[in-house]
Amino acid sequence: MIRGVGARGNPPCKRQKTTHGSFSRIGERPDTQETVTGKRRLRIQHAHHPAGVSATMTSRLGGNLQLASITGGLATIASTVSFAPQAWRVIKTRDTRDLSAGTYAITVCGFSLWLVYGLMLGAWPLLVSNGVCLLLSAFILAMILLSPAAKQAVADSLDPEME
Template sequence: MDIPTAIGFAAAICSTTSFAPQAWKIIKTRQTADLSLPMYVITVLGFALWLGYGAILGQWPLMLSNGLCFLLSGFILVMKLAPRRMKNRIADAVDPEAPGS
């Protein structure tokens, strides 16, 4: 594997996994009040655009990494926007053992 490809893979892994701790924290605590709604709207839009760009170019690494980032950041955005009851149902479905269950 050449250096640019290795750097690209490392960047994709970091970008994708960066949203997992926040998503898991939301599932555990059911708290999203401190999250910036405009930031997540812009982030989700950005990943959707990167996904589209990758699709237009036929670049599966762009599509895969940005598709996963879109899903994780989209989940966080949905949890931010969801009313408390729905937020609890979603979190219970993902982790029935969470304290808010």
């Protein structure tokens, strides 16, 4: 517990250090905290705000977090679905000559890291969207790296109508 001076010259108050390195007054509401410099700010509760949304961002949005959530959801759907046409094209044509193994290797690494990040945060939207993207991009990478005979066998098992 630390003895400090209150804001605007108020009498000293008892403060305690939080787990985030800032200070909160004993008995104060849990949604506010005082930084080391003494400035007050809103503490974000992860259960009420999507990952990465700060109080500053929320106020800049004019409090319209619902519109931001809808926009984020649509962006997630578009990003996740964007790999499906390429994966389907690889299955249908069995052709990966024009695809870059390096690009897909980096993409797979990126989605793997996003998946780990989502696990660390316990954020299921990150886990689901990046898990789907990881599966699709890893499939495309595997098809790029497979021999023509193995590529044909995989594609035949997924789309047997092709000769």
